[in-house]
Amino acid sequence: MLERRLYRHIDWLLLLAIGALCAIGVTMIYSTTYDPTTGSAGSEVSTQLLALGLGLVALVIMLSVDYRWLADAWLTIFLGLIALLSYVLLFGVVDGGARRWIGLEVFNLQPSEFARIVVALALATLFAGRRRGPQTASGWGWTALIVGAPFLLISQQPDLGAAVTLLPVTFGILVFAGLRLRYVAVLVMLAVLTAPVAWTYALEDYQKQRISSFLDPGQDPQGAGYQQIQAKITVGSGGPLGKGFLGGTQSQYNFLPVAHNDFIFSVLAEEQGFLGVVVALGLYLFVILRGLDAARLAKDRIGTFLVVGIMSGFAFQVIYNIAMSAGLAPVKGLTLPLMSAGGTSIIASLAAFGLVLNVRMRRFTN
Amino acid sequence: MRTELETHGDDRRDNMTLPLALLRTAVVLAFAALAVGFWRLQVVQYDKYHQLAENNHQRTLGLRAPRGVVFDRDMGVLIENRNSLNISLVREQVDDLESTISLLSEVSGVPVAALQSVMDRSRRAPAYQPIVLIPDATIGQVSAVAAHALEMPELVVQQLPARHYPATEVAAHLFGYVGEVSDSQLASPEFDGVRSGTVVGKSGIESIYNQLLMGQDGARHVVVDAIGREIDTIGETAPTEGRQLQLTLDYDLQAAAEAAFKAGGFDGAAVVLDPRSGEILSLVSLPAYDPNAFAMGIDSDTWSSLIQDGRRPLNNRALQNLYPPGSIFKIAMAVAALEEGIVSADFTVRCAGGGTFYDSWRNCHSTHGTVDLREALEKSCNTYFYTLGEMMEIDQIHKWATALGLGELSGIDLPYEVQGLVPSTAWKREARGEPWYPGETISVAIGQGQVTVTPLSLAVMMATVANGGTRVTPHLLKAVNDGDGWTQAQPPGPRSQVHLSPETLSAVTDGLWNVVNRAGTGGRGRIEGRDVIGKTGTAQVISLDGRAALGESNPEYFDHGWFVFAAPAHAPEIAGVVFGEHNEHASLSATIAKHVMETYFAKQKGRPLPVLPLPATPQGVPLVSVVAGTGN
Structure with missing residues (x-):
């Protein structure tokens, strides 16, 4: 399927940057799970390496299959996603009060991580064929269905963080599909107006707690504000040059919870300092801008929309997680794509980049 | 590229350039904002967060x-340290305080309320500092806690040095006791740099030499993880033990004196010192307490039983209580009369069982016939001293009593000494706003009226008479070892010095020798070949009339018996006082003094120390009948 001439058009620079971020991620996971008494790192490192291998396979598959072929099969794929999410709700593995995973031998599969790709694919396909853009009744209807169904299922797990990442994907595609400015304004206004309603009815207590403790972390320093305060201390104490590999006191002595996961960037900031932060930020920025290049270069609207959807979701998640890792945004269970420990997250991210590379690579094919 | 795209692209639209540019700009701006955010945290506010992380x-x-x-003067150990095991709680590791406390109470047998009150008191302590819940835990309690280590990981067993008094109650008031520094102590400059929770001296030697004894606490700097587990030690300053002290105290004399009180079956006080230097050889106050009970914090039951005890065991009778000196005061009277030239030692008075002074009849306890000063002292003749009182101004008496140390602070290195009173015209004017009436001098002349003394000040008086007029400062500190060897402590100089004429000294000494060695009241203090001099006295608890009204059976109203002594008569090296509380008979106090002196001389000669015979008579039964009256 992968013809030789296509091979030449693979974006090796983007792949290199992605590989660099993954490598930084593994290093930081090694550091945070390192146990000085045994002199070895935790099982998270090997899990992550395995996930990277699987992710590479997923990337190659997503690269090899023509994205237009996938677009043709979008409904099947979408229904598959809905089935998986429903399965999770009914039979998933419970961990930390949430039912988000399908238990597998090596790691738990988290189907919600794939929802962004599937929604991007579905919306891209939908609007590619609709010259009049999204502002029609059926346009709104389909959008609501494609986004709403997985959104509801995921938020029931509950995993509001993962559900919310569907919104930038959707919003990105809608704008590129020709959503007029006044609709954008209306959507923004709607968000502002529904915020208090959502605050009252839609948010769980722990979510409200997180937001209010973000606004004033000192009010509950041992509770919800703890992570945020510790995140700031972790990042700030890293200083310009960092404390060195394995030298982070905040992460090594577990002052920062889930350091290898949601707060991996804090660890990087602590051990590698502002210098390391700038390098990592540069790499992420490069990956996003380079990825968006594919949207510009894409041969068709499907390709453009698909890339825009994927990259919007990616950019949102990266920016939000990094802001959170420095205590600049409320704590939310969002991983940092490519770096955080988490099997599904890595596989899904690499698969998504497989699609981006796919679109770019096939810009000359018919 | 674009041309290529337009050539190849089938449905590509140009209106995507704008949103793409917007999206890119948004992303770049967001990243710029992140970079600024990290810059502020990591570069601008680095110092602050660095410090926070260190504190973490x-x-x-x-x-x-x-x-x-x-140590005592023979380098016998008086107070030492032992290791105590303490069950402590590290608050920052607590998951469920209530269940921990109830489980701890269950396995240790300590009531929940007691544990809870410790927690309440320690609320202000830092969360990582272990709070001692069960001080001085038994082995059983420690092993019970160890067996439940998994359920109560926040509990630790700490080994702490604790004060240990091997002699238990012996010399308790002299040693004093220790306790956690109080808030009011912390506020005083003497306790600068002392942290709350530190153990400091609260009374006795422990208190007055607290600065020397305290030592320097050490510190261990450790790295802990988020749940407070120690990961690593990054530095340690070893604690420095406090300075060692050598006291002038002779433990053998102390033990002998206390044993003699036990044998006599009454409480009281005794002070024995070297009249040449003021070194305290023994200082007794009974009943005593066990200072070991305070070593790791006294429990409230023991404390309240101590402070509610009617016998007041915490009270140091040797220097915190005032009593009338009774006939002991006749020594001061004799000195004053002779030194003031009022009479010579040959002056005689005829005692007809009393006499009329200022128009009222005053009793003597016997009919002594014609007595001179030596005989008057020997027989403690009231009539003789009434007569002296009639001949003297109160201020003359005041002057000489003060020179001998009465009505003055002795300056001993023990806390809470109270000052007795020898009245004077100035005092009367100031305290009462009245002139002194000469009639009042008559009572003072036999140590009654307003005269009050501490046992310690009588010991000083006896030392001053014995050494010829030097009012030595009684003291306990002999030498200090700051770790580099012993340094003799600078003994405190005399409080005052007067010249007592040889005539005075000879008359008084002769009189006091007679008290012990002839027909006098102090015969029980006699030691063959040691020329003991002494004087007995009675401190009335209530008036004879009052006592008659209340009945004589209540020991609470029994008189206190004094005995002051020194030996050998012409070159005294030991002097002191024995105060028998409610023992009714001063001769019983003389028995104690004799035992102390015998011990002293036996030790000096290297002979075996005398052993007291068991009490010959049951407690409280008088050995001899004494004519009721003042000054036997």
């Missing part, structure tokens, strides 16, 4: 310094 994972744990060991 570094802890300073105090290492308690042992207090200095205290």
Whole structure:
């Protein structure tokens, strides 16, 4: 399927940057799970390496299959996603009060991580064929269905963080599909107006707690504000040059919870300092801008929309997680794509980049 | 590229350039904002967060310094330290305080309320500092806690040095006791740099030499993880033990004196010193308490039983209580009369069982016939001293009594000494706003009226008479070892010095020798070949009339019996006082003094120390009948 001439058009620079971020991620996971008494790192490192291998396979598959072929099969794929999410709700593995995973031998599969790709694919396909853009009744209807169904299922797990990442994907595609400015304004206004309603009815207590403790972390320093305060201390104490590999006191002595996961960037900031932060930020920025290049270069609207959807979701998640890792945004269970420990997250991210590379690579094919 | 795209692209639209540019700009701006955010945290506010991170994972744990060991004059150990096991709780590791406390109470047998009150008191302590819940835990309690270590990981067993008084109750008031520094102590400059929770001296030697004894607490700087587990030690300052003290106290004399009180079956006080230097050889106050009970914090039951005890065991009778000196005061009267030239030692008075002074009849306890000063002292003749009182001004008496140390602070190195009173015209004017009436002098002349003394001040008086007029400062500190060897402590100089004429000294000494060695009241203090001089006295608790009205059976109203002594008569090296509380008979006090002196001389000669015979008579039964009256 992968013809030789296509091979030449693979974006090796983007792949290199992605590989660099993954490598930084593994290093930081090694550091945070390192146990000085045994002199070895935790099982998270090997899990992550395995996930990277699987992710590479997923990337190659997503690269090899023509994205237009996938677009043709979008409904099947979408229904598959809905089935998986429903399965999770009914039979998933419970961990930390949430039912988000399908238990597998090596790691738990988290189907919600794939929802962004599937929604991007579905919306891209939908609007590619609709010259009049999204502002029609059926346009709104389909959008609501494609986004709403997985959104509801995921938020029931509950995993509001993962559900919310569907919104930038959707919003990105809608704008590129020709959503007029006044609709954008209306959507923004709607968000502002529904915020208090959502605050009252839609948010769980722990979510409200997180937001209010973000606004004033000192009010509950041992509770919800703890992570945020510790995140700031972790990042700030890293200083310009960092404390060195394995030298982070905040992460090594577990002052920062889930350091290898949601707060991996804090660890990087602590051990590698502002210098390391700038390098990592540069790499992420490069990956996003380079990825968006594919949207510009894409041969068709499907390709453009698909890339825009994927990259919007990616950019949102990266920016939000990094802001959170420095205590600049409320704590939310969002991983940092490519770096955080988490099997599904890595596989899904690499698969998504497989699609981006796919679109770019096939810009000359018919 | 674009041309290529337009050539190849089938449905590509140009209106995507704008949103793409917007999206890119938004992303770049967001990243710029992130970079600025990290810059502010990591570069601008680095110092602040660096400090916060250090505070997070570094802890300073105090290492308690042992207090200095205290020795007696023969280098016998009086106060030392032992290791105590303490069950402590580290608050920052607590998951469920309530269940921990109830489980701890269950396995240790300590009531929940007691544990809870410790927690309440320690609320202000830092969360990482272990709070001692069960001080001085038994082995059983420690092993019970160890067996439940998994359920109560926040409990630790700490080994702390604790004060140990091997002699238990012996010399308790002299040693004093220790306790956690109080808030009011912390506020005083003497306790600068002392942390709350530190053990300091609360009374006795422990208190007055607290600065020397306290030592320097050490510290261990450790790295801890988020749940407070110690990961690593990054530095340690070893604690420095407090300075060692050598006291002038002779433990053998102390023990002998206390044993003699036990044998006599009454409480009281005794002070024995070297009249040449003022070195205290023994200082007794009974009933006593066990200072070991305070070593790791006294429990409230023991404390309240101590402070509610009607016998007041915490009270140091040797220097905190005032009593009328009774006939002991006749020594001061004799000195004053002779030195003021009022009479010579040959002056005689005829005692007809009393006499009329200022128009009222005053009793003597016997009919002594014609007596001179020596005989008057020997027989403690009231009539003789009434007569002296009639001939003297109160201020003359005041002057000489003061020179001998009465009505003055002795300046001893023990806390809470109270000052007695020898009245004077000035005092009367100031305290009462009245002139002194000469009639009042008559009572003073036999040590009654307003005269009050501490046992200690009588010991000083006896030392001053014995050494010929030097009012030595009684003291306990002999030498200090700051770790580099012993340094003799600078003995305190005399409080005052008067010249007593040889005539005075000879008359008084002769009189006091007679008290012990002839027909006098102090015969029980006699030691063959030692020329003991002494004087007995009675401190009335209530008036004879009052006592008659209340009945004589209540020991609470029994008189106190004094005996002051010195030996050998012409070159005294030991002097002192024995105060028998409610023992009714001063001769019983003389028995105690004799035993102390015998012990002293036996020790000096290297002979075996005398052993007291068991009490010959049951407690409280008089050995001899004494004519009721003042001054036997």
